[in-house]
Amino acid sequence: MQSILPRAKVLVPSLRVIGQTRSATSLGLGIQRPTPRVGSPSVARFGAFSQLTWPPSLTLARQLPTKYGGVYSVTLIPGDGIGKEITQSVEEIFEHLNVPVEFERFDISGATSQDAALFKRSMDSLRRNKVGLKGILYTPVERSGHTSWNVAMRQQLDIYASVVLCKSVPGFPTRHRDVDFAIIRENTEGEYSGLEHQVSAAWHLGAFRLTPDRLTSSLSSLQSSPGVVESLKIMTRAKSERIARFAFDFAIKNNRKTVTCVHKANIMKLGDGLFLNTCRQVAEEYKDSGIKFNDMIVDNASMQACSRPQQFDVMVLPNLYGSILGNIGAATVGGPGIVPGANIGRDYALFEPGCRHVAKDIEGQDVANPSAMILSATMMLRHLGLDHHANQIAAAVYKVIADGTVKTPDMGGKGKTTEFTAAVLKAVA
Known part of the structure; x- marks a missing residue:
């Protein structure tokens, strides 16, 4: 064979x-x-x-x-x-x-x-x-x-x-031929922290500073809602750096050429922004290795993985995105x-x-x-x-x-x- x-x-x-x-x-x-x-x-x-x-x-x-x-x-x-x-x-x-x-x-x-x-x-x-x-x-x-x-x-x-x-x-x-990419997923934090709880509308409003024009609309939406839930997404620099280094070491030792960071930093500017910026900093340390680095927003990455998966080599992702892209990737093969x-x-x-x-x-x-x-x-x-x-x-x-x-x-x-x-x-x- x-x-x-x-x-x-x-x-x-x-x-x-x-x-x-x-x-x-x-x-x-x-x-x-x-x-x-x-x-x-x-x-x-x-x-x-x-x-x-x-x-x-x-x-x-x-x-x-x-x-x-x-x-x-x-x-x-x-x-x-x-x-x-x-x-x-x-x-x-x-x-x-x-x-x-x-x-x-x-x-x-x-x-x-x-x-x-x-x-x-x-x-x-x-x-x-x-x-x-x-x-x-x-x-x-x-x-x-x-x-x-x-x-x-x-x-x-x-x-x-x-x-x-x-x-x-x-x-x-x-449907797709010549697919060959690795999913490197952070496994211990992100949305999988399991930290979520129900809160009252009054407590929820008091936790934020709302302008008068936003207060009325917020009250209206919350009063018509049967409940309010907060779910915490935990992102840390230490764990983001750890998985980024893992991804680059993986790429080097397996003759891979590109590491792609998948994120949603355009919306979640603090959480995913931390992950993206950490990956960028780690990429700078590996610039002499010949490994290229780029990033892609998760919704676009999902579409691209379905339509043209051959473009990917090594993808490094936070927990939830890794779960989703891992399943999409499996579907392509x-x-x-x-x-x-x-x-x-x-x-x-x-x-x-x-x-x-x-x-x-x-x-x-x-x-x-x-x-x-x-x-x-x-x-x-x-x-x-x-x-x-x-x-x-x-x-x-x-x-x-x-x-x-x-x-x-x-x-x-x-x-x-x-x-x-x-x-x-x-x-x-």
Whole structure:
């Protein structure tokens, strides 16, 4: 099968040499682990589709997950919806190849707060193992006061960078060809702060200085409104700078040419203005690297991603915009069933499908495309240094897609999840 990404050297001078060349044949197999940046608050270490950042002061023991008896312990959270079906595909493949990974499984449902104690135990497991593989936990829209456990994981573990690579896949024709861009999303703040509350009209008016002509119209609109809600969007310079550096380091180590900051600073001049200005300042530090920098307003970026996605290379975005553009990007290359993802922090890494869809509408029907979850698992294997197993599995997945012998409904066929998994097992070299 023809390589989708070029061969790439894999070097970590300060840690260890994982391998000298890549025989990558898939989207997830051509990304380098970067060399340390002298004077930077962090150094980076790549896995497929992902970059891990490590302060130089960390010891090797803290940089890598713990290995017991030659086997890595990994926290597994199948999640809701199709999660159990697609994680079962991963477990079958790992067992078939004797992958040295032992899963510590937690069957949590985000649909009920009754699993709070189990969620806490899963977090303890993630802190202990330092790496996890998960499906998506359902977050009810209708029940107030129930925090998303997906968001809670990212915030509590400070896994601040979401990385999703949107790249055309041979054998999976879509409207757009030659798509190849990375979404780098800030994962821990913005509108996802979860800080919102209801306020009275009187309190709300007293909190602002209104001119007499605006006061009348404001009173009128509030009196006719059934309620007033304030939702806080938290943006900090430190976290904006951290994700901007991540994006530029990613671009450098993966031979990317351009970083695009996506924002709405024309309207949200303070919040998004801070993000944009911070990205611009970081871009100045990287101007000698050859990486170009530009910015685009989020509504225009959404349109451009739909109409001409080939123009993008690396996009760095605040939390909410990253979620939206990540889904648009996935749509350009085939949808949520094909795009894997990673959530990366200083101390922890959590791998999951790039589009965070529960897919409850097809739950239990054996029709879900397991590719995104299987490929997310290969990203995890590369993070663990198990490159050979990652190569085997990812190459097999893309061979099955290219051959077209088994296509799940999202790929235009009638294949089953179990049939696709069986085809991958057969294709493993």
